[in-house]
Amino acid sequence: MHSAEWHVKGELAVVEDEELLLTVLNSAPVIDGNPTDALSGDGTRDWIRALGGGGTRAEGDLLRRVRDTLHALIRRASTDITLLEAALDHARLRPVPFAEGVTWRLEAPADEELAVRVILAWSRVNTELPHRLRACANHECNLFLIDHSRPGTARWCSMAACGNRMKARTHARKQRFE
Helix, strand or coil: CEEEEECCCCHHHHHHHHHHHHHHHCCCCEECCEECCCCCCCCHHHHHHHCCCCCCHHHHHHHHHHHHHHHHHHCCCCCCCHHHHHHHCCCEEEEEEECCEEEEEEEECHHHHHHHHHHHHHHHHHHHCCCCEEECCCCCCCCEEECCCCCCCCCCCCHHHHHHHHHHHHHHHHHHHC
């Protein structure tokens, strides 16, 4: 069993969890019309190690399957959580007291810990920010965003990239029909 401190309510941990979640969700971007995948091929081991994992093939395979399952759930293309249940099967959060309160230690097999952290981050975002985790509105993009805007109306992974591109297309389409 491998373990990591899991500060459930700590501000820093929440930001780190969201960053991990988005990093994994956005690991299969479409670049210049070509699908890519950081979780397959050369560089996968280093990419996973940069996230704090061990970089094993089993870890990469599980992380890729979790990512793909979350993609389908977020896009509402599936409601199948079988893989998530299996990924969480050997994990547990153990309370650890300290002078200021309690922290939680995630205990999971080393090859599963990173995937478990991603699943826990996804669950926390869905619970604390309902309907704010979404796919980019640009259907040619394969990225996701967590909408922290006050009105909750963010639509694009990046206003500079997809937002401007989509607004320009809408404007051009309107100009053709006027």
